[in-house]
Amino acid sequence: MRTIITRLASCLMLLIMLAWQGVGRAAVVLEPGQSSRPITSDMQYLHDETRQQGLDDVLRLPGSAWQQNDSDSFSHGYTNDNWWLRFAVGNTGAQTSRLLVELAYPVLDEVEVWVLGSNNRVDAHYRLGDKQPFHERILQHRFFLIPLELPPAGEHMVVLRLKTTSSMQAPLTLWNERDYHERDQRVLLAEGLFFGGMGLMVLYSIFVFVALRDRLYFYYVLFVFSLLVFLASLKGLSFQFFWPQATQWNDRVLIVTLASMMASGGLFTIRFLRIREYMPRFFWLTLGLVVMTSLTVVLAFFMSYGQLMQPLIVTAALSCLVLLGGGVWRWRQGDRSARFYTIAWGSMLLGGVVLALNKFQLLPQNFLTENAMQMGVAAEVILLSLAIVDRINEERRQRFRAQQNILASERRAHEAQYKALVAEREANELLEQRVHERTEALQIANRKLEELSTSDQLTGLRNRRYLDRALQEECCRCQRYQHPLAVLLLDIDHFKRFNDEFGHDVGDECLRRVGAVLAMEMRTPIDHVARYGGEEFCVVMPETELEGARIVAERIRSAVESMRFTVGDRVVPVTVSIGVASMVPPDEDYSREMLKKADVMLYEAKAAGRNCVMTPGRSGNRA
Missing domain, CATH: 3.30.70.270 (Reverse transcriptase/Diguanylate cyclase domain)
Known part of the structure; x- marks a missing residue:
């Protein structure tokens, strides 16, 4: 009896599959020599507000229930609903084709995948998402990868169910398996260079902080470190390499690092621009934002991602604007270091605004919008380092001028004593001059000895x-x-x-x-x-x-x-x-x-x- 029911169900699924293929677009195919092709504009999607539908339910729906995604991106903001996606993948070649479907958005909570064969059977079923431990992925990669093996003239239907508390995005691309891995090596090299370079700057700043004991460097280290962890988590690298089992922490790390970045950035700004001394009202506004973002770090361990991320993005954007305004104002007041600071925060703000507009569906999802924060971060970290160096040099110049003024006052107050010491000073200077001359002569003699020791006296060549x-x-x-x-x-x-x-x-x-x-x-x-x-x-x-x-x-x-x-x-x-x-x-x-x-x-x-x-x-x- 169970066998008969199974066969009837298979027949029904086959009819549904044929109807589905009739209303959808042609299968996505990689032409000869083509390494990849975007899928987003060729797929259909279904918005499941009930969050109760399963695979059989969505396959029974008529074709009119599905919407064609004619855009180059799929982005629907923050939502807790289920989203169903479907598309066909074909192989027009004469040999078996090994392909990969890449879902390049690693912060999705739940990704369920079904690969349906032409005989209506479920050839493969995967559960992905950052709620699953990393080792449970079918392919160990920072993005979600779906392997496909298509026989000659074969075709598969791929159905996905997405659910997440983060922004609903689905950048899907069909790849030739070999080409994908070759390209991924180059991407990992670039990521390694970026994070390695930024990490070296963090280590350097730690050493400077330990040597100088200046809290300014501590705030800078905390700011850059939070930035790096935020970007690494946004790209799925942290989950892959640092905490592949800690799914709960991975769900909160974006909020913790973004809030920590804004809090440490505010403290850095207060101390670097001397806001309390020159802009007392602005100081209280900046301090309020620091308190809010610091509180968000604590709340991240008690509230959900969806409840905190949207207001945090707004707060972060506001913080960037406020801190940028403070830099512009101090620049106008004549603070030389503020010029580097202002340009640095401007780069950061531009990257953050582009990323926020991308999350709120106001900008399309592409390489530029997805990596805008990373580009802005690189510019900001470099410029802030220059700003700190310029600030140190300016403080040295001020100390030098102050010392010169003090010396001038002392000379005027003790003119008589100064005259009495002129002879002794001239004697010392003469002695120093002679010592300097002897030192130079000795250095010249040493260089000649070095040259003689490495030269052949007969030919004049080296020995x-x-x-x-x-x-x-x-x-x-x-x-x-x-x-x-x-x-x-x-x-x-x-x-x-x-x-x-x-x-x-x-x-x-x-x-x-x-x-x-x-x-x-x-x-x-x-x-x-x-x-x-x-x-x-x-x-x-x-x-x-x-x-x-x-x-x-x-x-x-x-x-x-x-x-x-x-x-x-x-x-x-x-x-x-x-x-x-x-x-x-x-x-x-x-x-x-x-x-x-x-x-x-x-x-x-x-x-x-x-x-x-x-x-x-x-x-x-x-x-």
Whole structure:
């Protein structure tokens, strides 16, 4: 009997499904090469004010009961009613298609999803929403993701039931699964950079607060921290990474952080702009807003989200306007720091107003309106940091001027005593001048000693000590950034025979001439040229591939060969053999290996007949 009833129900559902498909729009399809497509304008919705209807109830309704959502956004403000959405997803390709439906609004309380197949069976049923622990989601993601697998020429109907105490929004997008995950990595990178940068500013301000013990920095830290947690919660990141099991706290964190942000912002403003001193009436207005928002933090643990969020958004917008007005007024009064403060709060206010208008359906839901607060926050945090720095500098200037005035008064009051101390002061100044001169002379001598210790006295080039240090530094840098590093090792051909035949004085002159050619041929200031030892020279060239290093080496070889070197009336040919090595260092301590590889190439160049350039995998190039 139960089997017969089940089959009858299936037939009835099939008829309803066919009727539904007849009144709806065509299925949403990703064309070849298309990674995503918005669903919002292709779906139908049903407003269930009774909050009692189930899936069977809404499927039995006639097509006229459903409304077509012709807008690019779906936003219906704050409501506790159920909202039903439906749309078809098709696959026109010849292969199975793996898709994702993204619902990019992570603060929805209840999201129930049914995926209906063409045979009227429920292929999948999911319960999502931020009232569920995070691990119960079908896909572990900050947004609500619905996986779909469509066979060739297949089609699914997707039905959603939404209920929330927050603003009713449903930004739905159909994605190719692979393209979505690739794009999501880039989004997470951008989010990480933003929150990481803001977090560093918070840590920096904490250290400054600990060092200076100034409450101004404490209010600033609390303000920025509340902002970051608010934005992270609004985007679903906090629920995913910090409290995936704490659903009750996740429901209240937006109210707590927004109210805390306004309260700490008000306290920061009172102290930063010295409101109590210069604007006493405005001080009481600002203090009243601080008390209201602080009370909201407490009420968040006893009242629902829907009861508090709407009045809190209004209060937050009013607070931004009041604080912005205070900044403008102090700016007009001549407070230099107020200019940064005013622009900062203006950026914050603009972002908050755009977000509030979006929540109240007065602006469409898109990337700009959804991220307006984040953009405003970045500008505000940077500008407030500049404002604090400017405020500190201004206080220093005021203290300096006050000290100058005090000193001037003391000089006038003690003029006689001052004259008696002139000689002693001049003696001290003379002593300080001499100490300063001696210090400068010592510094110059130290620099000369440092230069002598890293220079080869014969050729004027850098010596082996400098080379080892420079090569190690370049090896570390190129390994860190994965850039190529080239090393050239040069040896003057038959130099020992040259010394034996002409004497060491002529040999030294030959070394100087070759060194001069090397210095002239190195046209890039980041390259390092050094005498490696004896008749050997070394060139270190960062950011240089093997082919580029080979070209430079060949230029050096040709220049040395073309050099006119005479001993008496006799022209003596001078040539060099060059070994080249170039690679991205695999680790930071690879400098010795680089020299060994270049030395191996140098050995091969000499074995190949000298007066040539040898690179890995190439025969020597000889004039």
